[in-house]
Amino acid sequence: MNILIINGSAREQSNSFGISKVIETNLKQSGIDTELFDLRKEELPIFKMEEQQYANVSVNKLVNLSQKADAFFIVTPEYHNGISGALKNCLDFLGIDHFKKKPVAIAAAQGGVVGGFNALNQLRLILRSLHANVLTEQLIINARNFDDKQVIFDETSVQQIEGLVAELIQETGIRLQHS
Numbered sequence: 001m002n003i004l005i006i007n008g009s010a011r012e013q014s015n016s017f018g019i020s021k022v023i024e025t026n027l028k029q030s031g032i033d034t035e036l037f038d039l040r041k042e043e044l045p046i047f048k049m050e051e052q053q054y055a056n057v058s059v060n061k062l063v064n065l066s067q068k069a070d071a072f073f074i075v076t077p078e079y080h081n082g083i084s085g086a087l088k089n090c091l092d093f094l095g096i097d098h099f100k101k102k103p104v105a106i107a108a109a110q111g112g113v114v115g116g117f118n119a120l121n122q123l124r125l126i127l128r129s130l131h132a133n134v135l136t137e138q139l140i141i142n143a144r145n146f147d148d149k150q151v152i153f154d155e156t157s158v159q160q161i162e163g164l165v166a167e168l169i170q171e172t173g174i175r176l177q178h179s
């Protein structure tokens with residue numbers, strides 16, 4: 001089983017990255033083959049639907065990792081009631097072939113008191129277009145739960161992430177058994 005994590009924030013001091021690290025640690029502890037595609041490090045060009053863009057090292061890596069993945073865990077920041085432009089641009093390089101029927105868990109990094117939902121609803125809509133099988137459960141982690149190194153110190157948040165990772169592994173196992 002191979003699960004691809006996408007950190008949807010390009011900010012160096014990203015809380016989405018902090019969430020992604022907990023997911024990665026958890027998957028590895030569960031013996032799952034995993035990669036973290038980190039938009040802080042991967043400089044994708046602006047999607048133009050031009051063939052030569054797929055020769056770009058980061059685009060090529062994204063496409064290959066997505067093909068190989070049995071499932072995804074996507075983490076997005078909420079910016080202005082939506083997902084990051086960086087994540088939308090990233091997903092535009094992918095298509096139904098990469099996502100069809102694959103289980104996808106989603107989580108958001110929230111700044112305000114009630115933020116996160118709009119970004120997750122938007123992400124669900126995009127993933128529906130990609131024919132992904134998005135889990136019903138989702139997570140929103142508030143900025144106050146991170147220290148200044150983007151490490152989550154709130155034990156409840158960590159446990160919630162662990163719970164969603166476990167569900168993703170279970171769903172992916174069921175799908176692999178039946179495909």
Ligand SMILES: Cc1cc2nc3c(=O)[nH]c(=O)nc-3n(C[C@H](O)[C@H](O)[C@H](O)COP(=O)(O)O)c2cc1C
Nearest residue numbers: 009014015016077078079080081109110111112115
């Ligand atoms: C341009 C911008 C817009 C934002 N808009 C929202 C918002 O609509 N709702 C919200 O809850 N937080 C909002 N925030 C706060 C971010 O969600 C918060 O900083 C979060 O940590 C971003 O994720 P990141 O650290 O992974 O980039 C915004 C932050 C920025 C920089």
